Amino acid sequence: MTTLVTSRKQRRERHSGSIGRVIFLLTCALLTLGPVLWTLSTSLRPPGEAFDLPPQFLPLNPDFSSYTGVFEQIDMLRLVINSALVTGLIAVGQMVSAAMAGYAFARLEFRGKKWIFALILATMMIPVQVTIVPVFMLVRGMGLADTLLALIIPAIPTAFGTFLMRQYFMGIPAELAEAAQIDGASPWQTFRSIYLPLAMPGMAIVGVLAFNYHWNEFFRPLIMTISEENFTLPLGLVTLQGNMGTGSISVVLAGVILSMIPAFIVFLFGQRSLREGLTAGVSK
Amino acid sequence: MARVTNLATMTPAGRTRSWRIFAWILIAPTVIGMLLFTVVPIIGSLLLAFFRWDIMSAPEFVGLQNFAEAVSSPTVRVSFLNTIAFVVVAATLQLGIALMLAVLVQEKMPNWLRVFFRSVFFFPLILSAASVSIFMSYLFNEQFGVVNWLLSLVNIPAVPWLTTSSGSAAVIILVYVWQNFGFSFLLFLGGLSSIPKDMYEAAELDGAGGWGKLVHVTMPLLSPTTLVASVMAVINALQVFDQPYVLTRGGPGDSTRTAVMVIFESAFQKLEFGLASAIGLILMILIMFVTYIQFRLSRRFVFYQ
Numbered sequence: 187m188t189t190l191v192t193s194r195k196q197r198r199e200r201h202s203g204s205i206g207r208v209i210f211l212l213t214c215a216l217l218t219l220g221p222v223l224w225t226l227s228t229s230l231r232p233p234g235e236a237f238d239l240p241p242q243f244l245p246l247n248p249d250f251s252s253y254t255g256v257f258e259q260i261d262m263l264r265l266v267i268n269s270a271l272v273t274g275l276i277a278v279g280q281m282v283s284a285a286m287a288g289y290a291f292a293r294l295e296f297r298g299k300k301w302i303f304a305l306i307l308a309t310m311m312i313p314v315q316v317t318i319v320p321v322f323m324l325v326r327g328m329g330l331a332d333t334l335l336a337l338i339i340p341a342i343p344t345a346f347g348t349f350l351m352r353q354y355f356m357g358i359p360a361e362l363a364e365a366a367q368i369d370g371a372s373p374w375q376t377f378r379s380i381y382l383p384l385a386m387p388g389m390a391i392v393g394v395l396a397f398n399y400h401w402n403e404f405f406r407p408l409i410m411t412i413s414e415e416n417f418t419l420p421l422g423l424v425t426l427q428g429n430m431g432t433g434s435i436s437v438v439l440a441g442v443i444l445s446m447i448p449a450f451i452v453f454l455f456g457q458r459s460l461r462e463g464l465t466a467g468v469s470k
Numbered sequence: 471m472a473r474v475t476n477l478a479t480m481t482p483a484g485r486t487r488s489w490r491i492f493a494w495i496l497i498a499p500t501v502i503g504m505l506l507f508t509v510v511p512i513i514g515s516l517l518l519a520f521f522r523w524d525i526m527s528a529p530e531f532v533g534l535q536n537f538a539e540a541v542s543s544p545t546v547r548v549s550f551l552n553t554i555a556f557v558v559v560a561a562t563l564q565l566g567i568a569l570m571l572a573v574l575v576q577e578k579m580p581n582w583l584r585v586f587f588r589s590v591f592f593f594p595l596i597l598s599a600a601s602v603s604i605f606m607s608y609l610f611n612e613q614f615g616v617v618n619w620l621l622s623l624v625n626i627p628a629v630p631w632l633t634t635s636s637g638s639a640a641v642i643i644l645v646y647v648w649q650n651f652g653f654s655f656l657l658f659l660g661g662l663s664s665i666p667k668d669m670y671e672a673a674e675l676d677g678a679g680g681w682g683k684l685v686h687v688t689m690p691l692l693s694p695t696t697l698v699a700s701v702m703a704v705i706n707a708l709q710v711f712d713q714p715y716v717l718t719r720g721g722p723g724d725s726t727r728t729a730v731m732v733i734f735e736s737a738f739q740k741l742e743f744g745l746a747s748a749i750g751l752i753l754m755i756l757i758m759f760v761t762y763i764q765f766r767l768s769r770r771f772v773f774y775q
Contacts, residue, residue, distance in 0.1 A: 207574050208583070214571060215590040218648070222593070224616060225605040237614035287500035294493035295486075302501060309508040313709055313757060315730045316750040319737050320514030321507055343503025373492035402598030404712045405730075409738055420600035424716050427604050435608050442601045449596045457589065464595070465656050 222446075229253070229443045233434035252440035256426075259437055262444070264415060265422040269401060269445075272337050272418055277396040279342035281389045288351025289377055289385075293363065303352075310345045314405065322409060332412040341400060347392040350466055354388030355381060387459070394456040395463040401449055419445040518747040525741060536748035545724050546732050546749060550756075553729040556643065556710060561703040563647045568654035568699070573688065576662040592656065594649040603716035606645045607632065635725035638718045642726055646713050650706065654699045661695025662688070690773040697768045701761055708757055729753045 223243045228236050229252050230245035256262050290296070291303050325336040358381060366376045407421045417425065423445060427438045452460065519536055523529035540546045575587045594602065609616045610631040618628045631637040665688065673687050689696075711730040714720060720727035720735075729749065737746035 204577070204579065207577065208579065211571070211574055211587055215587060218590050218594060218652075221602075221605060221609055221648070222597075224609065228608075237608075237611075239614065239616075239619045241616045241619065283499040283503070286496040290493045290496040294489060294496070296490050296493040296497075299493075302497065305509075306500065306504055309504055311758070311761075312508060312512055313705075313754060315709060315711070315733050316515055316754045317508060317511035318733075319518065319743050319746055319750070320511035322737075323514070323743075324506070324511065340503075340507040343500050343507060345504065345508075348500055373489050377492075377496075398596060402596075402600070404598065404600040404715075405734075408715075409734070420598045423604060424600050427607075427716075439605060439608075442604055445601060446597060449598075453589075453593065453596045457592070460596070461592065461656060464653060465660055 225439050226443055229436050229439040231436055233436045236434065236436040236439075252434070252436040253444070255434070255437040256441040256444070259430075260422060260426050260441070261414070262422075262441060265417055265419045266444075268334060268417065269419040270448075272334055272407075273397055273401045275338045276341045276400045277393045279338070280344045280347050280396045281393045283342055284344050284347030284351045284392050285382065285385055285389050287348045288353075288388075289355050289381055291348065291352045292355035293360065293381070306345045306348055310349075318406070318409060325410065332410070332416055334411075334416060336410040337406055337418070341396075341406075344392070344396070347396070350392055350463065351385065351388055353466070354385055358384050390456070391459045391463040391466070394452060394459040397452055398449065398460060515747045515750055518744050519751055521744045523743045525743065529744075532744065536744045537752075539745055540748050540752060545727065548724045549720075549727040549729050549732045550752075552639075552725070552727060553708060553710070556639070556646075556728065557704055557707040560643050560646050560650075560707050560710075561700065563643065564651045564703050564707075565654050565696075565700055567647065567651045569658050569696070571651075572655050572658035572662055573684065576659065588656075588659065591652045593652070595652045597649065599646075599649060599712035600716050602649050603645060603713050606641070606648075607717055610641050632718060633722065635722055638722065638726045642710075642713050642717055645717065646707070646710060650703070654703055657695055657699040657702075658692070661692045661699075665691045693768075693772040697764065697772050701764050704760055704764070705757055708753065708760070729756075 220243065224241055227242045227245040230248040230250070231238075231242065231252075232249045233252055233255065287306075291299065321340050325331060325340065330336040330339070362380050362384075363376050366380050371380070402420060403418070404420045404424070407418045411417055411421065414422070414425070419441075423438065423441050426441060430438055518529075520531060520533060521529040522532045522536070571587075571591060575584055575591075608614075610618075612618060612628055612630050612633065615631070617631070621627075621629065629637060631641050669687050669691065670683055673683050678686060709730055710728050711734070714726045714728050714731060715734075718726045720731050730753070733746050733749050733753070736742045736749060
């Protein structure tokens with residue numbers, strides 16, 4: 187009886203508090219989206235009006251001249267192709283290599299397994315800035331200085347991806363493999379036709395994470411590439427901004443919006459994988 | 471024919487051997503890659519820190535001179551102090567905002583609204599820090615920027631955001647936190663959803679109000695998440711580079727130069743690769759030390775169920 191009364195009182199209190207709470211959260215949401223909406227609407231205004239105040243947050247009369255402008259000012263197409271190549275190859279490379287290693291660590295026995303896995307996990311603690319100088323030398327020594335491969339190859343081995351895939355394979359019942367071996371399946375067949383198809387969602391997480399990280403990456407491309415024909419999008423856009431000063435900012439912003447589109451598509455369709463990947467290893 | 475070979479490998483010895491070789495083939499790309507691009511470079515960095523090398527001439531052994539130079543150089547010292555100040559302010563803001571929003575979003579509300587908020591607060595994470603810094607630099611423009619225009623509406627005079635030391639530092643912190651709070655928010659949201667409902671019911675029976683539940687139920691049960699979220703926030707903030715590089719290039723003066731920026735500049739602008747390695751190692755030790763302290767503190771303050 188007492189519980190009933192309390193819960194009703196509680197409910198009333200919660201209700202009165204919830205409107206203020208939602209208004210506050212909506213304000214925070216506006217502060218989060220506002221800068222992006224301003225970027226979008228400014229990229230759709232004629233370059234001369236970009237800095238007009240009061241600002242516009244909604245593109246009511248869209249003007250696409252900045253979007254053609256950005257292709258004239260810089261080799262935008264080249265930047266897009268470079269970014270797509272670098273990100274795509276890293277993502278595929280990570281998915282494949284992490285699935286292979288993850289499966290071996292989860293389901294196979296071999297000498298030194300524990301130690302090798304511990305070593306791989308330990309590399310996660312080393313920040314990229316500490317190894318960048320020797321990696322730069324190494325890549326230079328391999329004759330890959332100022333090429334896209336200099337960005338791609340060192341980024342393929344992934345400790346976190348291997349860890350993630352190991353967890354994923356451990357969640358798949360081992361009985362499946364035993365059944366397949368009784369039917370005479372080779373190690374490769376067991377992996378390829380039984381485990382790999384079941385591990386696709388895990389590989390999707392690795393791929394989406396790799397995409398999100400490397401599509402937006404700035405530090406490594408800044409160091410590894412020298413000629414503009416090898417720049418990726420973030421680097422190209424920062425260079426464009428530097429050349430423009432405060433000239434026609436809507437052209438720069440058009441480039442920024444274009445570079446966001448693939449990330450936005452991944453956000454729409456792969457948000458769940460991305461969320462799971464980013465928080466993986468944290469919640470047990 | 472194939473059937474026969476398979477039957478042959480079915481004998482235990484043959485089977486385990488082929489499986490073992492298979493395992494080595496599977497881990498080879500990752501293990502070789504790790505050795506080549508992480509293990510060898512970290513050893514290389516350790517060695518390089520004791521040499522002077524500008525790529526052109528042969529490396530020259532200089533003992534601890536690079537470390538001495540790193541410690542005595544005003545630019546390096548200021549950069550590390552900037553980085554530490556940045557970490558304290560940015561990580562505190564990021565965790566505070568994230569925790570508050572996660573608690574508010576976790577409370578009772580229609581599910582579509584919760585999904586909406588979660589997506590919005592997550593959104594900045596998918597953008598590149600470089601792009602974000604580009605559009606933020608226009609928003610914080612002193613004369614034409616939207617931020618100063620908004621401030622002018624409430625009669626606050628134009629703030630010289632990117633031309634003064636304190637203004638630049640403030641912009642870098644705001645831009646960084648704006649982009650990264652969503653990550654801590656996701657962690658807190660996950661932690662909150664794993665707190666059993668009956669804990670709150672028990673607290674209610676004991677007469678706890680909203681605040682009492684937050685202090686006596688939510689905070690203790692959330693403390694493992696808080697630990698992980700703060701370790702990750704601090705490690706990431708210690709490595710800040712993109713925002714100050716794009717927004718201020720470290721200026722005015724050295725006022726927004728960070729540790730990673732001096733690594734970058736020493737190596738790739740001044741060609742002092744040994745010095746850069748030494749600074750990198752100092753940063754790595756700092757990161758490990760902070761992580762260690764946080765886990766030590768956690769023994770006292772973190773409550774594991």
